[in-house]
Amino acid sequence: MTNENLIELFVEKMNEKGKSNNTIKNYVADVKNYVKWLGVQQGDTPADAPKKTLKKYIQHLESSGLASSTVNRRIQTLRTFYQTLIELGIREDDPTEGIKSKKIAKQNDTKWLERHQVKAIFEAIDKQKQGEDKRFRERAIISVLVNCGLRVSELCDLKMDDLDFKGGFMNVIGKGGKFRRVPFNPATQRAVKQWLQFRSVNTPYVFHTERSEHMTPRAVQHIVKKLADSLNFTFTVHQLRHTALKNIADTTGKIEIVATVAGHESVNTSKRYIEPSLKEIGEAMKQTEYDF
Structure with missing residues (x-):
């Protein structure tokens, strides 16, 4: 039985169970993504792929820079898909049995960095024992993430043609191929220009490694982990993006601006940056605390 047949049977079963057209459309997109990966990476089909292969796929999703909520949705889709294959014999x-969903930070648990911490990250880059090319590349990567609020996958996919130094914008292709323009301000421009002096590979992408013309999210995560290990606090790639969006929220107070820069489909996703964190609430309440 072909993969196309499996998907057709799955769709029929979902229709029988009264699933909405939109839900089925999302199911099919998620299953096709999985099937495509199976064919390229493993040579398996959904009908015979073992659990270890599914775990590799989930690791692939996580390293692609997808949000935990997106990874969880795809896991749930595959649960439904495989339960249907079992029903069909x-x-x-x-x-998918025993595979847990990824933990999602609650709104007030979203963490962003303080200004002194961001400064410490750049200082840690300068202290690393490595060549100037890697140092300036790391400074540019951190600058783009913490100042422009890009997702790690968006940073990796950034091309030279996407940078508009004169206009002060960068073109970004986000989730679902959605296009947006993000401000590309002087400090970040300087960091990127410094890296471009050392860019030695003929590639359309802004960031590359010694081995690849296209830097991967995993490579960026490795850089961040190396820096975090050298500091007295931990931070992640996602926290750099959160920090950029939180700064925009604090400066403007406008959720629409945060959503536009972030590439959020719904402003509800951006609420976490507008609403105060528990730490901020605590600091405010200290100023009015009674102590007689």
């Missing part, structure tokens, strides 16, 4: 086992 196509599989006997469920490879």
Whole structure:
């Protein structure tokens, strides 16, 4: 039975169960993404892929810079898909059994960095024992993430043609191929220009490594982890993006601006940056605390 047949049977079953057209459309997109990865990476099909292969796929999703909520949705889709294959007698086992969803930070748990911490990150880059090319590349990467609020996958996909130094914007292709323009301000421009002096590979992408013309999210995460290990606080790639968006929220107080820069489809996703964190609430309440 072909993958196309499996998907057709899955769709029929979802229609029988009264799932909405939009839900089925999302299911199909998620399953096709999985099937495509299986064919390229493993040579398996959904009908015979073992649990270890599914775990590799989830690791692939996580390293692609997708949000935990997106990873969880795709895991849930595959749970539904495999339960359907079992109902149809196509599989006997469920490879999604025992696989847990990823933890999602609650609104007030979203962490961003303080100004002194961002400064410490740049100082840590300058202290690293490495060549100037890597140092300026790391400074440019951190600058783009913490000042422009890009997702790590968006940073990796950034091309030279996307940079408009004169206009002060960069073109970004986000989730679902959605296009947006993000301000590209002087400090970040300087950091990127310094890196471009050392850019030695003939590639359309802004950031590359010694081995690849296209830097991967995993490579960026490795850089961030190395820096975090040298500091007295931990931070992640996502926290750099959160920091940029939080700064915009604090400066403007306008959720629409945050959503536009972030590339959020809904302003509701951006609320976490407008609403005060528990730390901020605590600091405010200290000023009015009674102590007789």
